[in-house]
Amino acid sequence: MTTLTEKTPFVPDPDAPVVTSTKGLLKTPIVFGVVTVLVALLLAFKSREGDTTFRIAADTDLFELPEITVPSTPSLATVIVLLAVCTAASALLASRNRRTPLWLVAVFAVLAVVGFLAWAAAGEAVPMVGLLSGSIALAVPLVFGALGGVLGERAGVVNIAIDGQLLFGAFAAAMFGTIVGSPWGGLVAAMCAGALVALVLAFFAINYFVDQVIVGVVLNVLVIGLTSFLFGQVMTENPTGLNDPPHFSRIPIPLLGEIPIIGPVLFRQTILVYIMYVGVGLVAWALYRTKWGLRVRAVGEHPKAADTVGIKVNRTRYTTLIIAGLIAGIGGATYTLVSVPQFGEEMTGGAGYIALAAVIFGRWDPIRATLAALLFGFATNLSGVLSVIGSPVPSQFMLMLPYVVTIIAVAGLVGHSRAPAADGVPYRKG
Known part of the structure; x- marks a missing residue:
């Protein structure tokens, strides 16, 4: 019987580029656009006065980092503009039959979160260390x-x-x-x-x-x-x-x-x-x-x-x-x-x-x-x-948030994935 070292079956490289149709490439800019509109609606829905403070240090740190305080409404407006730029860049890449790079997705996600926090926590302090460690x-x-x-x-x-x-x-x-x-x-x-x-x-x-x-x-x-x-x-x-x-x-x-x-x-x-x-x-x-x-x-x-x-x-x-x-x-x-x-x-x-x-x-x-x-x-x-700091977002939406993020993430990027070819297929020998 032939051994594995003598002859090995072909296994695709998981990091190799996946051939994706233009329709599939458009998923990411579409999701970017939807998220940008939703963030913009926050500004139209309710303008929040005051400053948002991001606490990025803990008492037991080797040295203490200063808090970051930003004005709520101007920060959200700036983030909306940056999100629109990311959306346009993603759409341009898709029009050239190129995939949106992972770093751009990460930047977009971070901007969306920062903008949302700046709006939701206006007049309050966001404990970033507790948020991330939790x-x-x-x-x-x-x-x-x-x-x-x-x-x-x-x-x-x-x-x-x-x-x-x-x-x-x-x-x-x-x-x-x-x-x-x-x-x-x-x-x-x-x-x-x-x-x-x-x-x-x-x-x-x-x-x-x-x-x-x-x-x-x-x-x-x-x-x-x-x-x-x-x-x-x-x-x-x-x-x-x-x-x-x-x-x-x-x-x-x-x-x-x-x-x-x-x-x-x-x-x-x-x-x-x-x-x-x-x-x-x-x-x-x-x-x-x-x-x-x-x-x-x-x-x-x-x-x-x-x-x-x-x-x-x-x-x-x-x-x-x-x-x-x-x-x-x-x-x-x-x-x-x-x-x-x-x-x-x-x-x-x-x-x-x-x-x-x-x-x-x-x-x-x-x-x-x-x-x-x-x-x-x-x-x-x-x-x-957000529930603890008294965000204006309804509690029902807070409960939905993890599942909404799941749907947005999978809907936006699943088109770039390819499951193992025999995934879910029983093997009948002979």
């Missing part, structure tokens, strides 16, 4: 879920069951963390719970060729029902013995944690955040720099070609999905071992679907998917911060 914390389950989604889909299996893996992981972490009296015990239980959901998905999708989307949705509903039943029948009967897990505390890293802005945001977090940093790099390295990663991408792109060179397609998909479930389970543990003191029914709030959107937005790449998850985490924390 965004990292809220994005942790999304990042782990997105990493699990990237691995599954790179292997050719659509992992719709991310939300079920997160929720079951949160439940297992709360119960077993309470029983053993250790957050580490809860973390291991969460990983096993996520892997169990992934194993069930793999069994039906790989062995019996059941539609992967249907299996994933059913598993999500099943986990919701199961955890809600056990919560009502077991946990509520003995909350101190089954639903009172110890928590991971914040671990500031010496020196690094004292750097202004960067330190409080990145290096004064819990151990799960540091595991996330390592996990993102490890998954990216394994996927693109190891023989195992080559095999995973091969079975996701062309399973028949992979089979002809001796790769066990279904076994590779099984092991990859189980690893993906283990990773997603860590994200579930974040809810009950870091965020809240106990498990609650449907506490993930559909975060698995946002993680799946991050996979698509990130073009099935672990680094890009992580950045997308951080964006959605920022949107979630932004809604909470």
Whole structure:
């Protein structure tokens, strides 16, 4: 039998340019234009008097940075002009059949956020350190879920069951963390719970060729029902013995944690955040720099070609999905071992679907998917911060904000993505 080293199936470079139609290239400038109009409507809707202060320092920083104070209405007007310039530049690039570069998208996003904050927080101070560090914390389950989604889909299996893996992981972490009296015990239980959901998905999708989307949705509903039943029948009967897990505390890293802005945001977090940093790099390295990663991408792109060179397609998909479930389970543990003191029914709030959107937005790449998850985490924390400082934006819109950002992001850039060729396609040998 031919070995992998003798003959390797072709696996497309994920960073290679994607051939995109002019219609697809127009998506980004259209979204830019819509966002620019929405920001301009803020000025027309209600002019806000006063100055907005951006606090960018913390008390424990190595040295203190001054606050930045800007006039609300003039700042918003300036931002609108700059957004219009970015929109025009994106439209010009599309007319020349060129893709809008990522840096221009990032600049546009930052300008839109700054303009919105300058308007919404007029007369108030925005704690930027708290906003950003809270965004990292809220994005942790999304990042782990997105990493699990990237691995599954790179292997050719659509992992719709991310939300079920997160929720079951949160439940297992709360119960077993309470029983053993250790957050580490809860973390291991969460990983096993996520892997169990992934194993069930793999069994039906790989062995019996059941539609992967249907299996994933059913598993999500099943986990919701199961955890809600056990919560009502077991946990509520003995909350101190089954639903009172110890928590991971914040671990500031010496020196690094004292750097202004960067330190409080990145290096004064819990151990799960540091595991996330390592996990993102490890998954990216394994996927693109190891023989195992080559095999995973091969079975996701062309399973028949992979089979002809001796790769066990279904076994590779099984092991990859189980690893993906283990990773997603860590994200579930974040809810009950870091965020809240106990498990609650449907506490993930559909975060698995946002993680799946991050996979698509990130073009099935672990680094890009992580950045997308951080964006959605920022949107979630932004809604909470604006509610605290008394923003004029209705509370209902604040609750919608993370999902609106998800829709805008995916609608604007998904046209530039190409999923693995065999994603969602069962492999029948022979």
